Amino acid sequence: MTIDLSRPTRRQVLAGSAALGAALGAGLAGVGPAAAAVDWKRHAGTTLEVNLIKSPRGDTLQKYQKEFEELTGIKVNSEQTPEQQQRQKAVIELTSGRPSFDVIHISYHVQKRQFEKAGWLADLGPFLKNPELTDPSLTESDFATAGLDFARDRNGRFGGLPFSVDYWIVYWNKELFAAKGLEFPRTFDELVKAAETLTDADKGIYGFVARGAKNANTPVWSSFMLGYGKSAIGPDGALQTDSPEAIEAAALYQRLMTRSAPRGVVGFNWAECQSAFLQGRIGMWFDGVGFAPPLENPQKSRVVGKVGYSVVPKGPVVQAAPTFGDGIGVTEASAKKEAAYLYCQWAISKEMGARLLQAGGGVPFRNSVLNDPDIRKGVTMPPSWIDAVAESGPVSQLCLPVIVPVTEFRDVFGVGLTNLIGGGDPAAEMKKATEAFRPVLARSEAP
Known part of the structure; x- marks a missing residue:
């Protein structure tokens, strides 16, 4: 049967929207199930500016944006821009040191090395280790290797969270x-x-x-x-x-x-x-x-x-x-990094990943989404679509x-x-x- 994702309870959101968890960075192994729940309201009243690529992924985030606002009390102003223009805008603003956005949706296959070398994304390592910011229900193994390779820089630093793989x-x-x-x-x-x-x-x-x-x-x-x-x-x-x-x-x-x-x-x-x-x-x-x-x-x-x-x-x-992929990260220049991180965490949650997959708008990097039989049953695309996704994984290679x-x-x-x-x-x-x-x-x- 199809999972009912239309009206999630707060408990469902806390469980399913939990972020990139326990082991996504060095030193996280000790964060266990007994850790405190994420304090989603800690930045209530904050307003975030979010820069998205015009795509089915951006559509999904905007469609359910109100749920994030209700969960956190954070106001989100998001904008989708066609990818070529979005990339140009990002470089101009980030180079200035005063970007107009706190969160940016990036194409790893195009922007990864550029963003790493310039230091434009905040280090999410400290947030990932904080049980008040990051739910411990996830482990590193929940993410496809390609997603982790995309998200980490050469020093193992996380400059963004892996969002969607595009075969x-x-x-x-x-x-x-x-x-x-x-x-x-x-x-x-x-x-x-x-x-x-x-x-x-x-x-x-x-x-x-x-x-x-x-x-x-x-x-x-x-x-x-x-x-x-x-x-x-x-x-x-x-x-x-x-x-x-x-x-x-x-x-x-x-x-x-x-x-x-x-x-x-x-x-x-x-x-x-x-x-x-x-x-x-x-x-x-x-x-x-x-x-x-x-x-x-x-x-x-x-x-x-x-x-x-x-x-x-x-x-x-x-x-x-x-294979291509995109992620979502917090700008180093943002004064609202924790609140922005909460948004990124919600964006790559299992619940949002299930919605993306079930609508056929993208393929999450998370194994717990792809391998969940109830989520797979709820995919609205024909069976051959999910089969093509599954068959692509074992033979995937970075294209650019x-x-x-x-x-x-x-x-x-x-x-x-x-x-x-x-x-x-x-x-x-x-x-x-x-x-x-x-x-x-x-x-x-x-x-």
């Missing part, structure tokens, strides 16, 4: 596949063949869509690269973006986007891809698992009940689920390099990928982009 999956139109007598592809080669078989431009049907806009397009290519057994930066810290495997991944991107994607795809970000898929004229869409809910909404979608959700097909070398200039990485290689859609040569474009980015990376890593 990239393939959304596919079962009706279009059936009409052509096709099965879902299990390899990259089969993916290409299926995309081209499904495409009928005269009827406005296209076999594949993914992000084509500069910057947004880079994760599509780097995702394909994982299937060739390479990541953008090797274990030795050297760029691998002009390797034979990277060039093959670029050629795969070019073929799919020029032979099987809709006209104008060079301007598509995720929203345009989603909109095209919703119309029922796209065979496959490759993007994050958290973009699923509108597909099953009869008010927005023409493909309700017709969508398949699958882990990424196997590449020539390995099957890899591209964890570096400070990740935005520049996406920009530089995004130009090359845009040129590919215009007919550029994959080897020439990847080599040119690699040479352009190499000094940028070197400067960022200099002492």
Whole structure:
């Protein structure tokens, strides 16, 4: 049965909304079940400013914000901003030393190293060890390894709490596949063949869509690269973006986007891809698992009940689920750190994680959410969606390099990928982009 999350009692909130608990930092092992309950009202009367990324995660936090306010007596002013603008705003304000927000929703896969190096996030270690601020019901093992790796810096310091993991999956139109007598592809080669078989431009049907806009397009290519057994930066810290495997991944991107994607795809970000898929004229869409809910909404979608959700097909070398993640943290400049921490704690609670998962808006990093049979039964998405989530975990790999200039990485290689859609040569474009980015990376890593 579905867990009733609509009207939680205070006891449920204290149990389920409890924060990142006992062992999330060194020295927390001694915090046990007998510890005092969190004093949620200790900062009643405070007003917090919260900076969120426009996303299903941000929607969920705003939808239930009033419950946090009632629990704590803290007033929350939250704002959602599209991710590119949000990142720019964050850098400008945090660099000034006087940000207008106390809490910030961050994309670990883009902002982790930048925020760590600049010291923009408060150290949450002391809060995590305080039983009056942190419920002891959680242990470190409740969080997926990727979440902990994202949240910790190189010194083991927690600069944020792991919020949601975003695996990239393939959304596919079962009706279009059936009409052509096709099965879902299990390899990259089969993916290409299926995309081209499904495409009928005269009827406005296209076999594949993914992000084509500069910057947004880079994760599509780097995702394909994982299937060739390479990541953008090797274990030795050297760029691998002009390797034979990277060039093959670029050629795969070019073929799919020029032979099987809709006209104008060079301007598509995720929203345009989603909109095209919703119309029922796209065979496959490759993007994050958290973009699923509108597909099953009869008010927005023409493909309700017709969508398949699958882990990424196997590449020539390995099957890899591209992995991204976001977190939520307290700004170092905030004068309201404890109150802000309470908000972050509530945001990543089991209750909020259950809501996110059940609505299909994201995948919490918490094992206690993913493994709870009652929560899984309450997932409103089709069973194949949660199956795709479960199957992605064991083959997950970080998609983007964890570096400070990740935005520049996406920009530089995004130009090359845009040129590919215009007919550029994959080897020439990847080599040119690699040479352009190499000094940028070197400067960022200099002492």
